Amino acid sequence: MEVKYTLQGLLIYLAMAAYVAAFVRRLVGREKSGQLLYTFGFAVCCAAFAYRWYSVRHVPMQNLFEVFLSMGLLIYPVSSFCERVLRVGGRCADMLIGTIVLFPAGFVFSAEPQRLPPALQSWLFAPHVAVYVLSYIFMAKATFQASCQLAGKPPCPDGKVLPAEEATYRMIRAGFPLLTLGLVLGSVWGKLAWGDYWGWDPKELWSLASWLVYVGYFHFRYMFGKRHPRINSTWAVAGMAAIVITLLWVNLSRLFSGLHSYAA
Amino acid sequence: MNKFRRAVLWCALVLIILLIVLSIYGAFAGAERAKGFFNSLPLGLYWSALTVMLIAGIGVFRRLVREPALLLIHGGCVLILTGSMWGSAAGHELRKKLLGIEKIPGGKMAIFEGQSDNHVKAEGERGMKELPFHIKLKDFRIEYYKPEYLDIESRQGQHWQVPVEIGGEFSLGADVGTVIITKAFENFKITFEDDKSAAYDDPEPGYNPALEVQIRGPDGGVTTDYVFERYPGHVHPEDKFLLSYHRTVRDYISELAVIKDDKVVLEKNIEVNHPLHFGGYHFYQHSYDEQGRQYTVLEVVSDSGLIWVYAGYLMLCIAVFWHLWLREFAAGRARVRSE
Ligand code: HEM
Numbered sequence: 316m317e318v319k320y321t322l323q324g325l326l327i328y329l330a331m332a333a334y335v336a337a338f339v340r341r342l343v344g345r346e347k348s349g350q351l352l353y354t355f356g357f358a359v360c361c362a363a364f365a366y367r368w369y370s371v372r373h374v375p376m377q378n379l380f381e382v383f384l385s386m387g388l389l390i391y392p393v394s395s396f397c398e399r400v401l402r403v404g405g406r407c408a409d410m411l412i413g414t415i416v417l418f419p420a421g422f423v424f425s426a427e428p429q430r431l432p433p434a435l436q437s438w439l440f441a442p443h444v445a446v447y448v449l450s451y452i453f454m455a456k457a458t459f460q461a462s463c464q465l466a467g468k469p470p471c472p473d474g475k476v477l478p479a480e481e482a483t484y485r486m487i488r489a490g491f492p493l494l495t496l497g498l499v500l501g502s503v504w505g506k507l508a509w510g511d512y513w514g515w516d517p518k519e520l521w522s523l524a525s526w527l528v529y530v531g532y533f534h535f536r537y538m539f540g541k542r543h544p545r546i547n548s549t550w551a552v553a554g555m556a557a558i559v560i561t562l563l564w565v566n567l568s569r570l571f572s573g574l575h576s577y578a579a
Numbered sequence: 580m581n582k583f584r585r586a587v588l589w590c591a592l593v594l595i596i597l598l599i600v601l602s603i604y605g606a607f608a609g610a611e612r613a614k615g616f617f618n619s620l621p622l623g624l625y626w627s628a629l630t631v632m633l634i635a636g637i638g639v640f641r642r643l644v645r646e647p648a649l650l651l652i653h654g655g656c657v658l659i660l661t662g663s664m665w666g667s668a669a670g671h672e673l674r675k676k677l678l679g680i681e682k683i684p685g686g687k688m689a690i691f692e693g694q695s696d697n698h699v700k701a702e703g704e705r706g707m708k709e710l711p712f713h714i715k716l717k718d719f720r721i722e723y724y725k726p727e728y729l730d731i732e733s734r735q736g737q738h739w740q741v742p743v744e745i746g747g748e749f750s751l752g753a754d755v756g757t758v759i760i761t762k763a764f765e766n767f768k769i770t771f772e773d774d775k776s777a778a779y780d781d782p783e784p785g786y787n788p789a790l791e792v793q794i795r796g797p798d799g800g801v802t803t804d805y806v807f808e809r810y811p812g813h814v815h816p817e818d819k820f821l822l823s824y825h826r827t828v829r830d831y832i833s834e835l836a837v838i839k840d841d842k843v844v845l846e847k848n849i850e851v852n853h854p855l856h857f858g859g860y861h862f863y864q865h866s867y868d869e870q871g872r873q874y875t876v877l878e879v880v881s882d883s884g885l886i887w888v889y890a891g892y893l894m895l896c897i898a899v900f901w902h903l904w905l906r907e908f909a910a911g912r913a914r915v916r917s918e
Contacts, residue, residue, distance in 0.1 A: 430724045430827045433851035492899040499892045507852050510863040510880045515613040520606040524599050531595045538588050
C-alpha cells in the first residue's frame with residue numbers, strides 16, 4: 316500500500332471520492348446530484364491524466380499506474396456512450412468500477428516517472444495500450460451485465476435499456492474489435508522490437524486465452540442463441556477473469572519468466 | 580441448422596476451447612518451453628486442424644461467404660495460421676525437403692566494428708550458415724538518457740541524486756557539504772609514474788565508465804573518489820558516503836551496410852524497433868560486446884510467410900470493426916435520432 320502525498324495522488328483521491336459519492340447518491344435515488352458528482356470526478360480524472368502527461372512528457376500509458384489512471388478517466392465517456400447509443404445501462408455500477416480501477420493507481424502502483432526503455436520507444440506502444448484499456452472497460456461492463464443475469468437481478472429496471480443477456484452481448488460486440496486490435500498491434504510491435512510477432516511469453520498467452528474466450532462466446536451464442544443464458548454469461552465472466560489475470564497476475568506474481576516483465 | 584453444420588460448429592468450439600486450455604498451460608510453462616511446445620509436431624497437427632476447420636466453416640456456412648465481413652474474419656484467421664506455419668522452422672524444413680528451397684529460419688550473427696560477415700549461427704543447429712550477401716558493421720554505440728545521475732547515500736541513510744554535470748557544484752546541505760563531479764571517463768585506466776598514480780581515459784578498445792567526484796565537507800576538507808558504473812558498491816571502511824553511477828540506456832545503435840557483389844547496396848542504422856530488411860531477412864539489434872563494445876550481435880529472422888500474417892491481421896481487424904461495430908453503432912445512432 317502506497318499513499319501518494321503529491322498533487323498527482325491528491326487528484327486521484329479526489330476523483331475516487333467523487334466517484335464513490337456519486338455511487339452513493341445514485342443508490343439513494345438522488346439521480347441529479349449523483350450525475351453531477353460523477354461528472355466532477357471525470358473532470359478531476361482529466362486533470363490527473365493531463366498532469367501526468369505533462370510531468371512524464373509521453374502518453375501516460377507506460378506502466379500499470381498509468382493504465383489504471385486512464386481506465387478511471389475513460390469509464391465516464393464509455394458509460395455515457397453505452398447508455399445513449401447502445402442502450403446498455405449500469406451507470407451506477409460504472410461509478411463503482413471507476414473507483415475500483417483508480418484504487419490501484421492511488422494506493423498500489425508507484426507513480427515514480429520512468430524513462431522509457433528502448434523497446435517501449437515505439438509509435439505502436441500508446442495505441443496498443445490505449446485500445447486494450449478501452450476494450451477492458453467494455454468487457455468490465457459486459458461482466459457486470461453477465462453477473463446481474465447470473466444473479467437473476469436486472470441491472471436497471473428501466474425499460475429504455477436492454478435486458479442483461481442482450482446487454483452483455485452488445486458490450487462484448489463493442490469490446491471485441493478493440494481487444495483484437497490490441498492483440499494485433501502488440502504482435503506487430505513485438506515483430507519490430509524483438510523480431511517475433513509471437514513470442515509465447517505468459518502475458519501474450521493469457522491475452523490470447525482471453526481473446527479466445529470471447530471467440531468461444533460468440534460461437535456458443537450463435538449455436539444456442541438465448542437458450543442457455545447462464546452459460547452465455549459464464550463465458551463473459553470467464554473472459555473477464557482471463558483479462559484480470561493478463562493484466563495483473565502475470566505482472567504481480569512474477570510466477571512466469573517472459574518478456575513482458577518491464578510492464579510491471 | 581442441419582446436423583453436419585452443427586457438427587462443424589461443435590468441432591470449431593472444441594478446437595477453440597482446446598486452444599484456451601493450451602494457452603493457459605503455455606503461460607504456466609514459461610516462454611521458452613511454450614515456444615517449443617507450440618512448435619512441436621502434435622501442435623502442428625492442431626494448427627492444421629484449426630485451419631481446415633476454418634476453411635470447412637467457410638465452405639459449409641453460406642453466410643460466411645455472403646457476408647463479406649464474416650468472410651474476412653475467418654479468411655483472415657486462415658491467412659494468419661498458414662502464414663505462420665509457412666514461416667516456422669518446420670515450414671522452412673518442409674520447403675527444403677519438398678521444393679529444395681533453402682533459407683535460414685532464424686539465427687544470430689556477431690560482427691566486429693569495421694568488418695563484414697555473412698555467417699549466421701542458425702537456431703537449434705550446429706555450425707554456421709551463410710547468407711548470400713555480407714553485412715558490415717560500421718559502428719556500434721549505446722546512447723543514454725541525459726542527464727545521467729550520481730547516487731549518493733550517507734551512512735545515516737540520507738539519499739541524493741546528483742545530475743552529472745562536469746564542474747557543477749551540488750549542495751548536500753550546510754551540515755554535509757558539497758559535491759563536484761570533476762571528470763567523466765568512458766574507459767577508465769590508471770598509470771603509475773614515479774610512484775604516483777594518475778587516472779586517464781584510454782582511447783584503446785575497452786569499456787569502463789567512471790566519474791571523478793570531489794566531496795567537500797563543512798570543515799573545508801576535500802576527498803576525491805572514483806565511482807565506476809560497472810563496479811557498484813566499491814566502498815572503503817573510512818568512506819562517509821556510498822556512491823553509485825547510473826545511466827539509463829536510451830538506445831542501442833548499429834550502423835550497418837549491406838554488401839552484395841562487392842558493392843554497398845544499402846545502408847541503415849538499426850536500433851530497437853527499427854530493424855533492417857534485406858534479401859528476405861530482417862536484422863534486429865540483439866545484443867553486444869559488454870566488455871569492450873567492439874562487436875554487435877544481430878538477430879537474423881527469415882521473412883517467409885510474414886506478408887500473409889500481416890494481410891490476415893489487416894483483414895481480421897477491418898472485418899471485426901465492420902461486423903461488430905459499424906452495424907451496431909449505425910443502428911444505435913438511428914435510435915438516438917428517432918427519439
Ligand atoms: C474454427 C472454425 C470456425 C468456424 C467453423 C466458425 C464458424 C462461424 C459461424 C458459422 C459464425 C456465424 C455466422 C453468422 O452470424 O451467421 C461465426 C461467427 C463469427 N466468428 Fe467464427 N468460426 C470459426 C473460427 C473463428 C475464429 C478463430 C474466429 C476469431 C476471430 C472467429 C470469429 C467469429 C466472429 C467474430 C463471428 C461473429 C459473431 C457474431 O456476429 O456474433 N471464428 N463463425
